[in-house]
Structure formats: C-alpha cells, structure tokens
Amino acid sequence: MTRAAVLCGVGGALPTIAVSNEELASRFDTSDQWIRTRTGIGNRHVIEPGRATSDLAVEAATEALAVAGRTAGPAPVDLVVLATSTPDRPCPATAPVVAHRLGLGTVPAFDVAAVCTGFLYALATAVSMVTAGLADRALVIGADTFSTILDPADRTTAAIFGDGAGAVVLRAGEADEPGALLGFDLGADGAGEDLITVRAGGSRQRASGEAAAEGDQWFAMQGGPVFTEAVLRMSESSRTLLERLGWTGGEPAKVVAHQANIRILRAVGEQLGLDEKQFVVNLDRVGNTVAGSIPLALRDAVADGDLASGQRVLLTAFGGGLTWGSAALVWPDLGRPAPTPPELP
Known part of the structure; x- marks a missing residue:
C-alpha cells in the first residue's frame, strides 16, 4: 500500500x-x-x-x-x-x-x-x-x-x-485508512500583502532607518477586501480539491473552515452549494484564533460529537500573505475529549 x-x-x-x-x-x-x-x-x-x-x-x-x-x-x-x-x-x-x-x-x-x-x-x-x-x-x-x-x-x-x-x-x-490525509490545495498571492499585516518590526521598516509610524506596530486588516478575497479563495480552493477527489453530491459531510467570521462561512457554503449545518462552528466561543483556528475547531467538534468516524471532512482556510488552502480526510475514531468552556452568557 x-x-x-x-x-x-x-x-x-x-x-x-x-x-x-x-x-x-x-x-x-x-x-x-x-x-x-x-x-x-x-x-x-x-x-x-x-x-x-x-x-x-x-x-x-x-x-x-x-x-x-x-x-x-x-x-x-x-x-x-x-x-x-x-x-x-x-x-x-x-x-x-x-x-x-x-x-x-x-x-x-x-x-x-x-x-x-x-x-x-x-x-x-x-x-x-x-x-x-x-x-x-x-x-x-x-x-x-x-x-x-x-x-x-x-x-x-x-x-x-x-x-x-x-x-x-x-x-x-x-492511504485507505480512516484519518489518512487524502490531498491538499495551497495558494498564495503576495500582491495582497498590505490587506493583512503588521507594518513595523521587520527588516523592511528597520532597514529604512526611520522610526515606525504611529500605529504601525499593531496588526491591521482591510475588512472589505479581506472578506471578498476570503470567500473567493476558500471557495475556489475547496472546489478544486473536491473535484480532484471526486467528492460530489453533497460531500464532504463536514467542513472545518478557518473560524474568521460567520458571514464568511455562510458565503463559502453558498458558493459550494453546501448546507450551513455541514460547517463546524466554534467561533462563537473562541473568536478567530488565527493558526489555532482549524485544529481547535477539530478538537471542539470531536468533543461536541459533531465529527464522527467515517465522515468525509474538508478543511479550508484563508489568511495574510495572501495565503489560502484546503485539505481533506476521512475522519478517524479518536474518542471524545472534554469540550472547551462554553460561551459566556
């Protein structure tokens, strides 16, 4: 094998x-x-x-x-x-x-x-x-x-x-075991580097010989363009991978997308023709945890009983760079850990 x-x-x-x-x-x-x-x-x-x-x-x-x-x-x-x-x-x-x-x-x-x-x-x-x-x-x-x-x-x-x-x-x-990673689709576009950025602190700013401008030490994001790019890139990447794997007719069973914004998740679902119930969501409890987002959502989905052994699962994300990507697997049996703390009232 x-x-x-x-x-x-x-x-x-x-x-x-x-x-x-x-x-x-x-x-x-x-x-x-x-x-x-x-x-x-x-x-x-x-x-x-x-x-x-x-x-x-x-x-x-x-x-x-x-x-x-x-x-x-x-x-x-x-x-x-x-x-x-x-x-x-x-x-x-x-x-x-x-x-x-x-x-x-x-x-x-x-x-x-x-x-x-x-x-x-x-x-x-x-x-x-x-x-x-x-x-x-x-x-x-x-x-x-x-x-x-x-x-x-x-x-x-x-x-x-x-x-x-x-x-x-x-x-x-x-490759035929549950849990095997079946494929990836990855991409990047550096033309969008200013959409999600921390301008100060790197070699570009330090080599200029000038002090960082006020506020440039903080993270900054252009919300409107980021929303548009996120929906486009995650949808295209997911579609490319799903077609490559031959997953059609409502597959995957579950989508674990980067937990950025509920409106982005809904828009990606609409683009892919997937039901909102197919999406794992924990952002209401934890917000956007950046690189921690997808694995933390996987962990919470297992704890909540929202992922079951044998389900086809799609992972997809978009971030600064610009970068984006998708991955797929059939979910294995991992048992159920304790869930993360619930949303505060």
Missing part, C-alpha cells in the same frame, strides 16, 4: 481569561448585538500576563499526544511543525522550545508563518515529510496570541480575534 500520513490525535488549549461581548461594550462604542451580527462571535480568550504562544502550544500538544497514545499506541514523535504569526521571540523559532518542553529530545522542529492559513501549510509540510519517509510520527501545532499585537484602541480587531492553540498528531500509515 501507498505510505500515507494518518491523523491519530487532536488537542486544544485556551487561556483562562475570557472576554465577553459585554465586557468589550464596556470599553468600546459597541454592543453584543453589533458584534454578533457582523461576526457571529460572543466570546474570546486572551493570554494571561507572563504567558506566551509556546505555553498554549505545549498544552494543546500535550492533549493531542495523549489522544494519539490511546488511539495509535505509544511511539516517539520525530518531527514538530508549529504554525504561528506570534512567536515567543522574532528569533529563534518557537517550535524547538515547544519540542524541548514536551521532552521530545532533539527532533527537527521549525515554525511556519502563513497567518490564518498557517496550520494547513504546516500540516501539508508534515504530511509530505511523513509520506517521504523522513518522519514516522509528527506533531503539528497551530498557536497564536494575537491579543499581544492588536491595537488597544481598535474595537473591530478586539472583537474578532482571540488567543488559542490546537494540535494534531500524524503517524505513518496507509
């Missing part, structure tokens, strides 16, 4: 500090209704003082490794790929620190930066290494703490983004 990468574990982590829409309304000129109508979000979590992205990554990975131990038996992890746009430090990468804290020894570990598409890029990288025989068991993590780079005065980004992490474990297996 063809060697394949098989998903055998999933985990997630959220900070303990929850921020409801009502709390945001006490700080900004906004309301619970305004936020829910435009985003579908009711709650998000922010990292505790003194903690960082690696802390959430370790927590999510620990749970995913425990699940993999139950479903696939104990085995050493020989690769760690971490998707993040908010590393602990600009240098070095955060993945080696995470691998060290997990006690994984001197395995190869590196970061992938593709913002909200980061997890799918990291997943594709790990799958390629497993299928090529360069790794037998890989840990793939998506983790971000966007609260650390948001403009404190910007109500829009404060309402949308939350901190969180998700992780999956892959093992070498066969």
Whole structure:
C-alpha cells in the first residue's frame, strides 16, 4: 500500500481569561448585538500576563499526544511543525522550545508563518515529510496570541480575534485508512500583502532607518477586501480539491473552515452549494484564533460529537500573505475529549 500520513490525535488549549461581548461594550462604542451580527462571535480568550504562544502550544500538544497514545499506541514523535504569526521571540523559532518542553529530545522542529492559513501549510509540510519517509510520527501545532499585537484602541480587531492553540498528531500509515490525509490545495498571492499585516518590526521598516509610524506596530486588516478575497479563495480552493477527489453530491459531510467570521462561512457554503449545518462552528466561543483556528475547531467538534468516524471532512482556510488552502480526510475514531468552556452568557 501507498505510505500515507494518518491523523491519530487532536488537542486544544485556551487561556483562562475570557472576554465577553459585554465586557468589550464596556470599553468600546459597541454592543453584543453589533458584534454578533457582523461576526457571529460572543466570546474570546486572551493570554494571561507572563504567558506566551509556546505555553498554549505545549498544552494543546500535550492533549493531542495523549489522544494519539490511546488511539495509535505509544511511539516517539520525530518531527514538530508549529504554525504561528506570534512567536515567543522574532528569533529563534518557537517550535524547538515547544519540542524541548514536551521532552521530545532533539527532533527537527521549525515554525511556519502563513497567518490564518498557517496550520494547513504546516500540516501539508508534515504530511509530505511523513509520506517521504523522513518522519514516522509528527506533531503539528497551530498557536497564536494575537491579543499581544492588536491595537488597544481598535474595537473591530478586539472583537474578532482571540488567543488559542490546537494540535494534531500524524503517524505513518496507509492511504485507505480512516484519518489518512487524502490531498491538499495551497495558494498564495503576495500582491495582497498590505490587506493583512503588521507594518513595523521587520527588516523592511528597520532597514529604512526611520522610526515606525504611529500605529504601525499593531496588526491591521482591510475588512472589505479581506472578506471578498476570503470567500473567493476558500471557495475556489475547496472546489478544486473536491473535484480532484471526486467528492460530489453533497460531500464532504463536514467542513472545518478557518473560524474568521460567520458571514464568511455562510458565503463559502453558498458558493459550494453546501448546507450551513455541514460547517463546524466554534467561533462563537473562541473568536478567530488565527493558526489555532482549524485544529481547535477539530478538537471542539470531536468533543461536541459533531465529527464522527467515517465522515468525509474538508478543511479550508484563508489568511495574510495572501495565503489560502484546503485539505481533506476521512475522519478517524479518536474518542471524545472534554469540550472547551462554553460561551459566556
């Protein structure tokens, strides 16, 4: 049989500090209704003082490794790929620190930066290494703490983004097994680099010899164009992959898309001719957790009983870069972990 990468574990982590829409309304000129109508979000979590992205990554990975131990038996992890746009430090990468804290020894570990598409890029990288025989068991993590780079005065980004992490474990297996990653479609367009960005802090700004302009140290997003591009790119990428796999007639059974905005998810569903009930949604509880979005949604869907063994599942995302991508698999039996905290009243 063809060697394949098989998903055998999933985990997630959220900070303990929850921020409801009502709390945001006490700080900004906004309301619970305004936020829910435009985003579908009711709650998000922010990292505790003194903690960082690696802390959430370790927590999510620990749970995913425990699940993999139950479903696939104990085995050493020989690769760690971490998707993040908010590393602990600009240098070095955060993945080696995470691998060290997990006690994984001197395995190869590196970061992938593709913002909200980061997890799918990291997943594709790990799958390629497993299928090529360069790794037998890989840990793939998506983790971000966007609260650390948001403009404190910007109500829009404060309402949308939350901190969180998700992780999956892959093992070498066969292509016809449940959990085998069946295909990917990835893309990027650097012409849209200014639509989702942090302008200051990189070599471009530092090499200019000029101080960063006021506000350029914060994350910025052009909402209208981003909405249009997100719907277009996720729909096109999903359609390309579904056609390649021959999934027609209402397949996939479930779509786990990047949890950016409920209106984006609905628009993508309309473009693909899929029912809204086919979409996994947890953004009402956690907001947009960037690279953590898809794996955290997978983890919550398993906990909520929204993913069942044998279901065909499509993953799709869009993020800064611009970047986008899709992946597909038949969901394996992973059991049911405890759900993340419910949405605050």
